[in-house]
Amino acid sequence: MDLKYSTAKPGFPAGNPIANVFVIIIGALAIGVSVVLGFVAFIVLGSIVAVLAAVVGLRLWWFNRKLQSRARRSKSDSESPPGGVIEGEYHVIEDDRDS
Numbered sequence: 001m002d003l004k005y006s007t008a009k010p011g012f013p014a015g016n017p018i019a020n021v022f023v024i025i026i027g028a029l030a031i032g033v034s035v036v037l038g039f040v041a042f043i044v045l046g047s048i049v050a051v052l053a054a055v056v057g058l059r060l061w062w063f064n065r066k067l068q069s070r071a072r073r074s075k076s077d078s079e080s081p082p083g084g085v086i087e088g089e090y091h092v093i094e095d096d097r098d099s
Helices: 017-078
Strands: none
Touching: none
16 A cells, blocks of 8 residues: 555545535534523623622622711710810829829
């Protein structure tokens, strides 16, 4: 057997032109279906990520809002004057300066 006849011919596998047309059509359809399915999968995964991000963002907003309302409530309960000055009375129990 001669080596130059044992190599595969480049091009389409069938010698029949109708079979070649079917191979081209089926290949184009397979590529088209793959692209469409990939796009749909991308949209579905993107939607899932967007919904999860919205849920996490909403939860963080709600938690932050709750923390701010607690801080306002505790600030109004203590009723400390602005500037950090605390007013009050004191009584001297024992004076160490006299002795």
